[in-house]
Amino acid sequence: MSSILSVQNLNKSFGNKHVLHDVSFDLKPGHIVGLVGPNGAGKSTLMKTMLGLFNYDSGSIKIAGETVTPQKHESLSKVGALIEYPGIYPFLTGWDHLQLFADGDHQLIHIQKIISQLNMDSFIKRKAKGYSLGMKQKLGIALALVNFPELVILDEPMNGLDPEATKELRDLIISESQHGTTFLISSHILSELQRLAQDLLIIDEGRIVQQTTMHELLASQGKQTIMLMTSDDKKARQLLKKARFKTTPDPRVEVVATDDNTMPEVLRLLVEGGVDILDVTRLEGNLESSLLEVLKQSRIQKRLAEEEAE
Amino acid sequence: MWTLVRQESFKLTRRVSTWVSTAFLVGIEIVFAFLSRVYPQTFVPANMFESLYFSRPIINFYMIAATATIITMEFQYGTMKQVLYRRYSRGQVLVSKWLAIFFYTFYWYVMSTGIALLMKALLFRHTLSIHQGAGDGMSIFTRGLAISAASFVSLWLLLSVVFLLANLFRNSAAAVSVGIIGYFASNIVTQLLTILIQKWDWAKWNPVTMTLYPSMLSHPGYYQPLLRMQGWQMLLGNVIYIAIFLGIGYYVFNKRNV
Numbered sequence: 150m151s152s153i154l155s156v157q158n159l160n161k162s163f164g165n166k167h168v169l170h171d172v173s174f175d176l177k178p179g180h181i182v183g184l185v186g187p188n189g190a191g192k193s194t195l196m197k198t199m200l201g202l203f204n205y206d207s208g209s210i211k212i213a214g215e216t217v218t219p220q221k222h223e224s225l226s227k228v229g230a231l232i233e234y235p236g237i238y239p240f241l242t243g244w245d246h247l248q249l250f251a252d253g254d255h256q257l258i259h260i261q262k263i264i265s266q267l268n269m270d271s272f273i274k275r276k277a278k279g280y281s282l283g284m285k286q287k288l289g290i291a292l293a294l295v296n297f298p299e300l301v302i303l304d305e306p307m308n309g310l311d312p313e314a315t316k317e318l319r320d321l322i323i324s325e326s327q328h329g330t331t332f333l334i335s336s337h338i339l340s341e342l343q344r345l346a347q348d349l350l351i352i353d354e355g356r357i358v359q360q361t362t363m364h365e366l367l368a369s370q371g372k373q374t375i376m377l378m379t380s381d382d383k384k385a386r387q388l389l390k391k392a393r394f395k396t397t398p399d400p401r402v403e404v405v406a407t408d409d410n411t412m413p414e415v416l417r418l419l420v421e422g423g424v425d426i427l428d429v430t431r432l433e434g435n436l437e438s439s440l441l442e443v444l445k446q447s448r449i450q451k452r453l454a455e456e457e458a459e
Numbered sequence: 460m461w462t463l464v465r466q467e468s469f470k471l472t473r474r475v476s477t478w479v480s481t482a483f484l485v486g487i488e489i490v491f492a493f494l495s496r497v498y499p500q501t502f503v504p505a506n507m508f509e510s511l512y513f514s515r516p517i518i519n520f521y522m523i524a525a526t527a528t529i530i531t532m533e534f535q536y537g538t539m540k541q542v543l544y545r546r547y548s549r550g551q552v553l554v555s556k557w558l559a560i561f562f563y564t565f566y567w568y569v570m571s572t573g574i575a576l577l578m579k580a581l582l583f584r585h586t587l588s589i590h591q592g593a594g595d596g597m598s599i600f601t602r603g604l605a606i607s608a609a610s611f612v613s614l615w616l617l618l619s620v621v622f623l624l625a626n627l628f629r630n631s632a633a634a635v636s637v638g639i640i641g642y643f644a645s646n647i648v649t650q651l652l653t654i655l656i657q658k659w660d661w662a663k664w665n666p667v668t669m670t671l672y673p674s675m676l677s678h679p680g681y682y683q684p685l686l687r688m689q690g691w692q693m694l695l696g697n698v699i700y701i702a703i704f705l706g707i708g709y710y711v712f713n714k715r716n717v
């Protein structure tokens with residue numbers, strides 16, 4: 150079976166500015182895949198190219214086994230997308246928009262379903278020129294999902310959504326993916342992505358620097374930190390320093406756990422040193438720190454490779 | 460394909476400007492019909508009917524604006540990407556816009572002709588017979604239709620340029636101004652044009668000459684010798700230029716990054 154989206158050796162330039170370098174990846178059906186990387190890494194460009202909005206220099210893009218080019222892309226009937234910001238006609242109502250972009254069978258049922266899933270009943274019959282930022286964003290997401298496509302591509306979907314709407318969207322994405330929909334989501338809200346994505350594509354300066362699962366990334370970079378609240382933080386810090394534990398420069402007392410023994414050793418040290426422990430928390434590795442670490446490593450390696458080449 | 464044309468038409472019908480401009484055009488026709496009734500010496504009823512009570516220039520301006528905005532509004536509202544990343548090819552999207560504008564032009568001509576006939580029936584029931592001869596073996600009515608057909612064709616020559624410019628610049632101001640300048644240019648440069656044509660016969664085949672097609676029909680015998688063109692040559696020239704400009708626009712649209 151061909152995968153829903155397969156990109157091979159994709160290269161894309163704007164004039165003589167090379168923006169995507171030999172990008173290759175496949176999406177597993179039914180997975181939620183996060184596309185992360187710094188500003189200007191090429192996330193939006195990659196998504197737009199996959200959607201036939203940009204010409205590309207070389208490589209191939211296949212959706213459900215069919216090649217996508219700007220001129221011809223029938224397979225995009227299987228795809229829904231929201232790129233950067235939603236395009237909205239101010240003179241149409243939200244309902245008009247959904248009607249305009251609904252396609253295939255059961256259009257009316259789909260429209261009503263998406264409206265209730267995203268809680269848009271209160272404003273859907275109003276002209277879009279009066280919508281707030283979040284309403285527009287919801288409408289954009291609804292337009293991406295209205296045909297209940299096999300692949301959904303979302304660029305910064307949480308932009309401007311309130312906590313309630315963010316949760317509704319998260320629930321919707323998870324439930325659709327359980328029904329087999331594949332999602333490719335770029336976001337800078339890493340805490341949100343950490344809750345959603347199973348797989349990760351990390352992109353920097355137009356190159357895929359790592360394709361991994363969320364679980365592997367967190368585990369590999371998973372330096373665990375032990376955070377302590379004590380009766381005497383100053384003394385605790387001194388004791389820890391003397392015993393050569395790795396602490397963080399944070400104002401709070403934090404110890405980097407190198408192995409499973411760290412926690413009991415730290416606790417014994419402090420209790421024996423006469424410091425009362427009020428609270429202990431283990432901080433799991435999080436996506437943000439892991440991502441920063443991966444990017445740092447890849448840049449160092451790239452620099453080394455460049456120096457060697459010279 | 461027809462789904463796309465229907466969607467474009469739907470967007471047109473939902474714009475307030477469509478209905479405001481329709482009301483305005485109807486108003487203009489009524490005003491000129493009354494003027495013609497009250498001052499038949501200044502506003503000769505036969506000529507006024509033939510000119511559809513002054514609606515053709517207004518239709519031209521509307522259509523230039525509508526053509527520019529049907530393309531540029533998609534860029535302005537950021538909706539072009541949504542329109543394009545569907546199963547339809549780029550060519551289909553563009554052609555559906557051409558067709559929507561084609562039917563929209565049709566709408567204007569049918570409507571203004573209908574109003575003109577209505578005005579004639581209401582205000583000139585006994586004073587004007589549109590079936591009386593008006594030279595060239597044509598009646599006032601059929602001459603009016605012929606001029607409409609000719610201005611439809613040469614309007615489309617302008618629109619094909621406007622389509623191209625709207626695509627290139629993504630900016631309706633630029634496309635509309637060039638369209639309107641194009642509309643006036645033909646009348647302004649007629650003299651220069653005739654001098655050139657008297658000197659070099661082949662110069663008559665330039666696109667500006669083609670826009671004089673409706674004028675040629677409404678002033679029989681006047682332009683023909685000046686431009687050294689027959690009606691059928693004008694028609695052919697228009698059609699060829701329309702095809703060329705639309706073709707370039709199609710190429711540009713297919714190549715562009717959105």
Ligand SMILES: Nc1ncnc2c1ncn2[C@@H]1O[C@H](COP(=O)(O)OP(=O)(O)OP(=O)(O)O)[C@@H](O)[C@H]1O
Nearest residue numbers: 163166168186187188189190191192193194195716
């Ligand atoms: N239309 C364009 N013309 C020229 N250069 C462009 C164009 N679009 C993007 N770029 C360049 O391509 C690079 C990648 O941009 P892109 O928008 O894909 O980044 P991104 O990863 O989406 O960033 P962000 O997180 O800020 O959204 C940038 O260096 C940008 O300047």
Ligand SMILES: [Mg+2]
Nearest residue numbers: 192193233304
């Ligand atoms: Mg972006």
